[in-house]
Amino acid sequence: MYVCMVIVSVLATGLTFAESADNILDSVKKNNNFRWAYMKVKMVLEDSMGTKRERVFEWYMENENVEHKGVVVVTSPTSMNGIKFLFIKKGEEHLQYIYMPLMKRVRRIGMDESYSSFLGSDLTYYDLKHQNYSGYRNILMGREACPQTGGSCYKIKTMLNSNAPYKYIVQWIKVDAAIPVKISFFDTSGLVKVLEVKKIKNVKGHIIASSTHIHNVVTKHTTNITVEDVSIDTPLDERVFSFNALK
Structure with a gap:
């Protein structure tokens, strides 16, 4: 999923000897x-008129071989308190x-809802899927200065399949950290939105995107994501990720 990939990644120093997009x-x-992984996340949503809304949720993640699970528990605002999501990739x-x-x-989120907004933000349910596009047509466009975070970035263009809401994306991936710090999303009409990491920090050898900004250039809506608390590799009860735990 875009957010998972952006928010947490491990320090890496061995990329430079194998500079291909894949x-x-x-x-x-x-x-x-x-x-x-566990994170407490705050999202501030702002529309084109300057009206702001806030979302706070807890996000639990588990990776085991080819299976990836994520649970989101919304705690604020009061009107959304108790809404839960379960994401599974096997x-x-x-x-x-x-x-x-x-x-x-509990109901399943259907394919026809994949392009719908997640909690009113500029993220969609499609964006939350666990994927990194290594199986797509990827083009290494070169290296340039990383936006916002500094350092050097690989710039990679990925052509998506016909089921995706975007025609292609362009990612800026830090050479020394293997984390996307900027992603531009394009559909057939042009640029749709831009995700930019504003701040990063190291937690137990993992690079955390502590502040992320998303700007929808079509609707002029923005989403600011702040990680307020984080725990990496502290064991989580397997029952947290069960279907029954949603109820």
Whole structure:
């Protein structure tokens, strides 16, 4: 998933001897090798008129071989308190579920909802899928200065398949950290939105994007994501990631 890849990655120093787009993206994938992760995340949403809304949620993640799981528990605002999400990727299969406390039921998020907004933000459910595009057509466009975070970045263009909401994306990936610090999303009409990492920090050898900004150039809507608390590789109860735990 874009957010997972951007928010947490492991320090890497061995990319420079294998400068191909696929190898670089494989390194990003391999370096997201935490077993468990927990984060408390705040999102501030701002529309074109300057009206702001806030979302706070806890995000639990688990990686085990080819299976990746994520659980989001919304804690604020009060009107959304208790909404939960379960994201599962096993092999090439993606499953997404949502629990609505008012309805007291769990339902699967269908393919037709993949392009819908996640909690009113500039992220979609498609964006939250665990993927790094190493199996797509990737083009290494060169190296240039990283935006915002400094240092040197690989610039990679990825052509997506027909099921994606975007025609292609362009990523800026830090040479010394194997983490995307900027992603531009394009559809058939042109640039749709830009994700930029504003601040990063090191937590137990993992690079954390502590502040991320997303700007939708079409709607003029923005999302600011702040990681307020984080724990890496502290064991989590397997039951946290069960279907029954959503209820």
